[in-house]
Amino acid sequence: MSKERSSTTSYVVFAATVITFILFALTVFSVVMPNRVTWMMDLPQASSYAYHIDGLFGLITYLVGFWFILSEIVLFYFIFRYRRKTPDQKAEYVSGEEPHEKQWISLPHILVIVCDIVLVVATIFVWYKVKQTLPPTKPENVIKVIGQQWAWTFQYPGPDKVLDTDDDVYCVDELHLKVDTVYHFKLSSKDVLHCFSIPAFRIKQDSVPGRTITGWFEPIISGEQQVARWLDGAINVANKQLENAGKSKNTKAEMTAKKALQSAKDGKIRKLVATDYVRRVFDQYDTNGDGVLDGGELSEMSGYDIQCAEICGIGHGLMKGRLYVHSESEYNKWQASVTGKNAIKVSGAGKKEAPSVSLSESVPQ
Amino acid sequence: MTLGITGFTKRSKWALWMAVMLSVVLSRSVLAAESGYTARTKAMYNAVCAVCHGKDGLGMTIGNNRFPVIAGLPRWYLENQLILYKHDGRGAHPQDKEGLMMHAMVRTLRTDKEIREMAAYIGNKLKEKKPYQPTVEGDIKNGKKIYENPATCIRCHGNDFKGKDVEVPGQGYFKAPPLTSLDDWYMLSQLKKFMEKHRGEPAQTVKGRKLKLSQQDINSPSFGPAQMQAMTMVAFPVEADREQAMRDVVAYIYRTSRQKTPVDKKQP
Numbered sequence: 001m002s003k004e005r006s007s008t009t010s011y012v013v014f015a016a017t018v019i020t021f022i023l024f025a026l027t028v029f030s031v032v033m034p035n036r037v038t039w040m041m042d043l044p045q046a047s048s049y050a051y052h053i054d055g056l057f058g059l060i061t062y063l064v065g066f067w068f069i070l071s072e073i074v075l076f077y078f079i080f081r082y083r084r085k086t087p088d089q090k091a092e093y094v095s096g097e098e099p100h101e102k103q104w105i106s107l108p109h110i111l112v113i114v115c116d117i118v119l120v121v122a123t124i125f126v127w128y129k130v131k132q133t134l135p136p137t138k139p140e141n142v143i144k145v146i147g148q149q150w151a152w153t154f155q156y157p158g159p160d161k162v163l164d165t166d167d168d169v170y171c172v173d174e175l176h177l178k179v180d181t182v183y184h185f186k187l188s189s190k191d192v193l194h195c196f197s198i199p200a201f202r203i204k205q206d207s208v209p210g211r212t213i214t215g216w217f218e219p220i221i222s223g224e225q226q227v228a229r230w231l232d233g234a235i236n237v238a239n240k241q242l243e244n245a246g247k248s249k250n251t252k253a254e255m256t257a258k259k260a261l262q263s264a265k266d267g268k269i270r271k272l273v274a275t276d277y278v279r280r281v282f283d284q285y286d287t288n289g290d291g292v293l294d295g296g297e298l299s300e301m302s303g304y305d306i307q308c309a310e311i312c313g314i315g316h317g318l319m320k321g322r323l324y325v326h327s328e329s330e331y332n333k334w335q336a337s338v339t340g341k342n343a344i345k346v347s348g349a350g351k352k353e354a355p356s357v358s359l360s361e362s363v364p365q
Numbered sequence: 366m367t368l369g370i371t372g373f374t375k376r377s378k379w380a381l382w383m384a385v386m387l388s389v390v391l392s393r394s395v396l397a398a399e400s401g402y403t404a405r406t407k408a409m410y411n412a413v414c415a416v417c418h419g420k421d422g423l424g425m426t427i428g429n430n431r432f433p434v435i436a437g438l439p440r441w442y443l444e445n446q447l448i449l450y451k452h453d454g455r456g457a458h459p460q461d462k463e464g465l466m467m468h469a470m471v472r473t474l475r476t477d478k479e480i481r482e483m484a485a486y487i488g489n490k491l492k493e494k495k496p497y498q499p500t501v502e503g504d505i506k507n508g509k510k511i512y513e514n515p516a517t518c519i520r521c522h523g524n525d526f527k528g529k530d531v532e533v534p535g536q537g538y539f540k541a542p543p544l545t546s547l548d549d550w551y552m553l554s555q556l557k558k559f560m561e562k563h564r565g566e567p568a569q570t571v572k573g574r575k576l577k578l579s580q581q582d583i584n585s586p587s588f589g590p591a592q593m594q595a596m597t598m599v600a601f602p603v604e605a606d607r608e609q610a611m612r613d614v615v616a617y618i619y620r621t622s623r624q625k626t627p628v629d630k631k632q633p
Contacts, residue, residue, distance in 0.1 A: 151468060
């Protein structure tokens with residue numbers, strides 16, 4: 001049958017191959033990329049080294065992308081250029097021993113090695129900065145991170161600034177940090193492998209049972225700064241809407257815009273004037289469903305996710321926490337609310353002296 | 366599209382089909398409203414909860430982990446506990462290993478509606494009783510003495526262990542759950558947790574603090590556990606060996622409650 005195949009057929013086969021490939025690539029691109037792109041835009045570079053990690057990702061993507069596209073072009077060009085032109089044409093055997101044949105292998109080979117060296121050098125620089133160095137910090141900024149099925153426990157040194165003492169503060173699935181402060185964490189696991197991952201910080205570190213792994217991060221955007229940015233955005237949008245409504249003499253729209261502008265100045269965001277990201281996550285954080293994000297809801301929204309990134313049992317996907325980065329004054333407020341009277345005492349709580357019986361009055365004896 | 370139906374015009378056939386389908390949908394939703402759960406709730410129970418608690422809700426043992434019985438618990442209690450887990454009122458203490466597991470698993474129920482439906486499914490549908498299997502040894506006489514102290518256990522859980530509405534002067538009535546369906550090892554572990562304050566008060570998280578504000582209201586899910594924590598402080602610190610005293614009480618509750626139910630009368 002192949003003997004009777006005309007050159008038209010080979011054109012059709014070639015065109016079909018190219019079209020299939022392009023359609024496939026477009027499908028993958030259109031499904032994956034919008035999500036990826038919005039995800040990357042939504043995720044702030046909230047730690048001091050997030051920018052470097054992203055830079056490395058970019059470098060790899062662009063270098064590899066360049067070679068990928070170039071090699072695909074060459075591949076398809078050769079398929080087209082050296083197609084069978086007459087029905088009785090036979091394939092030529094190429095041994096690849098002539099210098100002009102060999103250079104199609106050796107030249108790209110050298111170029112790829114050069115690019116590899118660039119990538120490796122860049123990687124080593126970032127790796128050294130993130131994992132091999134430990135910037136100095138004060139003892140009160142050393143925290144313990146304990147992973148277990150399926151929770152993260154964060155242990156703070158407490159008022160005496162020493163870990164593993166009686167006044168330590170424990171927080172489950174909730175991490176509070178001070179902005180622009182270097183934190184050291186000591187990561188351990190109580191049962192199986194977990195992975196401590198904060199996407200906004202671009203940090204991912206496995207925790208291994210029986211080992212304590214030290215690492216560091218420095219948050220650079222506080223929740224209050226985030227909220228201020230969103231409010232600024234809302235005010236801008238409201239002003240624009242007010243201007244447009246004034247031009248078109250739409251009194252109703254003008255009223256709504258004025259109202260939204262006033263709430264934005266009061267620290268609340270209405271959905272109408274929310275900027276891109278805020279609008280996308282609006283309903284998720286509008287817990288009382290009144291169409292307005294107020295102070296509490298905004299501060300909840302300004303937190304970041306903590307997620308286990310190593311499969312650790314059936315609850316792995318549910319093993320998540322929330323990270324709040326505070327300005328110094330807000331952080332002190334939080335610290336005051338957890339230390340002292342309500343600090344959770346853990347060591348041998350049941351074996352101590354009988355606690356004084358303080359029954360609430362509502363249950364009489 | 367005759368399907369054996371004759372004597373109808375095309376339009377009236379269409380109307381008939383719509384009526385049949387509408388009545389099916391309506392009756393399904395009425396049924397769902399009555400039982401409080403949907404087919405989705407059941408599927409979710411079997412896919413998520415049943416992994417540890419079993420399809421009948423009788424609990425199981427996987428490796429070193431024992432998972433308790435949830436069958437036979439009343440709907441209101443399950444609802445309260447699920448809400449507590451969801452809002453850091455239970456299972457958010459770093460030493461509460463089992464609670465931390467449940468604390469994560471409850472995140473599969475994303476809304477309060479789903480929590481109510483799940484509580485309805487477990488409370489209304491899973492009624493099977495676990496066979497009599499005592500695992501906690503204790504002095505039953507001493508247990509009876511502690512249980513029947515009018516200031517402690519019997520006050521809320523009653524002499525039939527079924528729990529009752531307890532009057533709080535000036536506020537109203539709050540509910541105490543039955544103890545008749547629970548495993549003895551589970552009751553012991555929970556007593557210890559209440560005693561060590563691993564259970565009974567909301568955690569110091571953003572959600573936990575909101576819950577704590579509601580603790581004065583006896584209808585709040587966080588009210589009962591706080592009282593229970595206080596009660597363990599009344600019942601046990603006076604005992605010389607607190608651990609043994611807890612075992613005694615649990616052994617007494619488990620044995621006596623099972624003997625009173627007709628199913629287990631043959632058992633010792």
